[in-house]
Amino acid sequence: MNPEEKINALRKELHEHNYRYYVLDSPVISDYEFDMKLKELQALEEANPQFRDSSSPTMRVGGEVTKNFNTVAHEHRMYSLDNSYSREELADWVQRIHRILGETRVEYTCELKYDGASISLTYENGHLLQALTRGDGFQGDDVTTNVKTIRSVPLQLRGDFPPKFEIRGEIILPLAGFEKMNELRVKEGEDPYMNPRNTASGSLKLQDSALVAERPLDCLLYALVGRDLGASTHFELLNKAREWGFKIPQEAELCKSLDEVFAFLDHWDIHRHELPYETDGVVIKVNQLQQQEELGYTAKSPRWAIAYKFKTEQAITTLEKITYQVGRTGAITPVANLKPVLLAGTTVKRASLHNADQIAKLDIREGDTVMVEKGGEIIPKIVGVDLSKRPQDSEPTTYIDTCPECHTPLERKEGEAQHFCPNSTGCPPQITGRIHHFISRKAMDIEGLGAETVELLFKEGLIRNYADLYTLTKEQVVPLERMADKSAENLIHGIAESVKIPFERVLFALGIRYVGETVAKVLARAYKNIDALMEASEESLTQVNEIGGRIAESVVSFFKEEKNREIIERLRNYGLKFSLSEEQLQNQTDRLKGKTLVVSGVFENLERTELKKLIEDNGGKVSSSISSKTSYLVAGNNMGPSKRTKAESLGVPIISEGEFMDLIK
Structure with a gap:
């Protein structure tokens, strides 16, 4: 056997053993035998570098150093999930699903919600091409080198x-491995890691992949994204992914009714503590992929999936002091400063008290013994007061009436x-x-400008608003504390480069209340430039898809302020982009302006997302349900009969994909 044949045979054999050990948990050779074969392969590859392959099992050993993790746009956005904390909320979600689909028969896939670091893996021709962190959902960090060291991530797929x-999942740290890591740290005189989730997340950003390879990370996968995946249901896709070599948890279950979903919740609420890794809830997904498409997405989450959170862990501690924070919109948030307490693997020192009503409702006072839990397992909140332990000299909390920073009377x-x-x-x-x-x-x-530098620039009187950033010079910045010559140069360069940022992100950056990233994109696409948006009325704004009355009022109010208009004019003069680019404006028309369309079924030439984008690019509004305000129902194959019936009863025109294309020609 020549070296190339020997190398390929060893790679194939080691991939198989790796799959059996880390995915199936049924090894057929010892660890020693595996290591010997891996060393033999390493020696052969070093002697024959012309046969190097990025999918070789030797890539798992690590050794590459990544100094900067490149930020890469997700080809398909990674959405977050809506949460529910009660069966009533879950039942309401199911009712909404039936109402939108107009169908009584809906199946669900129930999966455990794993507590780790979200990851998106891209495979091309069966090889791992790229691994991206979730990031902000639109773009994430490229951690491919580090992910290749995780043994349960297949470098080369099997089968058809x-x-x-793309396949999405969580990088987790099993509890046994986490405990071993901490035993070692304590032995070496270092502080133990706080919890498996943060340790797994931090591991992905280590610069030396050899260090990542030493950590017992695992990868549990639960969602596939792409075209022509060869299945009609989510549950079927999970089984296919398992055949291709992915570690898909066996706990996933197909449920045909809400009662079966509740039975799944009841079982795992008790038995989750027997699992080798942390889980904090269950994710329920509509099983039929066509129904998922029909339901679509809100600005932040898929309508076809929801997370049910198990009752959270609580801790008891003392509320030492109530302080107040002022946000960028002027909103006042009361904060409970607590005697430090360990809760769900992290030390909690502060918790939000939300507002005056919440304080009054719980009658929270300084000196109280309080129950704290993590809302959604992330943000600590106070959920109760032990009145039996309240000090005798306790005084009711009087909410502040003036701003704690500038002493202006609050409204x-x-x-x-x-x-x-x-x-x-x-x-x-x-x-x-x-x-x-x-x-x-x-x-x-x-780049080069952080929160501390902003505070310093403001304190020194160099900036009073964000437009002032563009007047800064290197000479002004160099004398600042901890600001070397190179840092000052980078800061000025970073400000100059920011004028290339596209209009929708500039619009988001202005900080208009209720205008998040997604709303900013919607408004930019609808109005094309800042001048048209500044002149828009509340009535005009509410005609735009996803824009409600509260957002419309906030936008109009922001642009009424003369100071805001002055700042925008300054920013325009400094070169910031206040209109869509020529490329973005291509193919955009007003042909569907004022019209609302519902899209339903499977289409021959276009993906449903492409069809919806065409509607919006031509000035139309996409709705998920039919009403008397619907202008057209665009009907594809296998459309639910109830949608057709409703459209016909309301006299809504039903058009085909071809007729729709004629509309926008």
Whole structure:
């Protein structure tokens, strides 16, 4: 056997043993035999570098150093999930599903919700091409080198797989491995890691992949994304992915009714503690892929999936002091400063008290013994007070009536839960908060400029708003504390480069209340430039898909302020982009302006997402349900009969994919 044949045979054999050990948990050779074969392969590859292969089992050993993790756009956005905490909320979600689909028969796939670091793996021709972290959902960090060291991630697939697809899951640290890592750290005189989730997440960003290879990380996968995946249901896709060599947890179950979903929840609420890794809930997904497409997405989450969270862990501690924070919009948030307590693997020192109503409802006072839990396992919140332990000299909490920073009397609008400081142009945390938001990664992403530097620039009187950033010079910045010559140069360069940021991100950066990333994109696409948006009325805004009355009122109010208009004019003069690019404007028309369309069924030439984008690019609004306001129902194959019946009863025109294309020609 020549060296190339020997290398290929060893690779094939080791891939098989790796799959049996790390995915099937049924090895047929000893660890020693595996290591000997791996060493033999390494020696052969070193002697014959012309046969190097990025999918070789030797890639798992690590050794490559990554100094900077490149940020890469996700080909398919990674959405977050809506959460539910009760059976009532879950039942409401199921009712919504039936109402939108107009169908009584819906199946669900139930899977455990794994507590790790989200990952998206791209495979091409059966080889691992790229591994991206979740990031902000639109873009993530390229951690391919580190992920290749995780033994349960296949470098080469088996069987009949699609030519290209993405598979999503969680990088986790099993409890046994986490305990071993901590035993070793304690022996070496270092502090133990706080929890498996954060340790797994931190491992992905280690610069030396050899260190990642030493950690007992695992990868559990649960979702495939791509075209022509060869299945009609989510559950079928999971089984196919398992055949291709992925570690798909066996706990996933197909449920044909809400009662079966509840039975799954009941079982795992008790038995989850027997699992070798942490789980904090169950994810319920509509099983039929066509129904998933029909349901679509909100601005943040898929409508066809929801996370049910198990009852969270609680801790008891003392509330030592209540303080108040001022946000960039002027919103006041009361904060409970607690005696430090360990909760779900992290030390909790502070918890949000949300607003005056919440304090009054629980009658929370300084000195109280309180119950703390993590809302959604992330943000600590106070859920109760032990009145039997309340000190005798306890005084009810009097909510502040002036701003803790600028001492302006606070306001509370009717229907609002929070108090606000109205001094938007003179209150320091509001000013710096807006600048922090402006420079953030999802907005202007100004390199070399962080929160501390913003505070310093404001304190020194060099900036009073975000437009002032563009007047800064290197000479002004160099004398600042901890600012070397090179740092100052990088900061000025980062500000200059930010003028290339596209319009929709500039719009998000302005910090208009209720205008997040997704809403900013919607508004940019609908109005094309800042001038048209500044002149838009509330009525015009609410005609735009996803824009409600609250957002419309906030946008109109922001542009009414003369100071905001002045700042926008300054930013325009400094070269910032306040209109869509020529490339973005291509193929955009007003042909469907004022029209609302519902898309249903499977189409021959277009993906449903492409069809919806065409509607929006031509000025139309996409709706998920039919009403008397619907202009057209675009009908594909296998459309639910109830949608057709409703459209016919309301006299809504039903058009085909071809007729739709004629509409926008």
